[in-house]
Amino acid sequence: MNTKKLIRIMVLFSLLGFLGISVYVFYFCIKNESDIKGPVIYVYNILNGLVGGIFALAFGLPAPTEKKSPDRMVNKIHSLSGMMSEEDPSDKLGYFYALSYMIVGFVAVGIWLFSSSAGACEYIVSFAQIFLGMLVAIVTGYFKD
Helix, strand or coil: CCHHHHHHHHHHHHHHHHHHHHHHHHHHHHCCCCCCCHHHHHHHHHHHHHHHHHHHHHHHCCCCCCCCCCCHHHHHHHHHHCCCCCCCCCCHHHHHHHHHHHHHHHHHHHHHHHCCCCCCCHHHHHHHHHHHHHHHHHHHHHHHC
């Protein structure tokens, strides 16, 4: 197996790990069992940073010179694919990273805003606030192009 295949597997497992651990943390926080063990929270924070960084980078990249669509959002997603290997020009994985981060972010905001008083634990609150901060920067950048 060559290194490019191993890298693709690591990229896929990072995304799946982000989604899985997010669901796990959300479940425990909604059940008001906020006593999640340390290693899980460390991995949760690391994967949030990883996927969030890729998400922020994708939307912070300048639009490609060769426009694939008149829609700015589609062009930003295509610029994310430029970070991947040239052997895999598919935009699907980059799109799933961005889409996953947006879905998990909006769910975190929803849990934080609409849960019972003890329903949203500190992990979800901090993730929701970081997501909203990135969202503000992305929306501001959207109107600059």
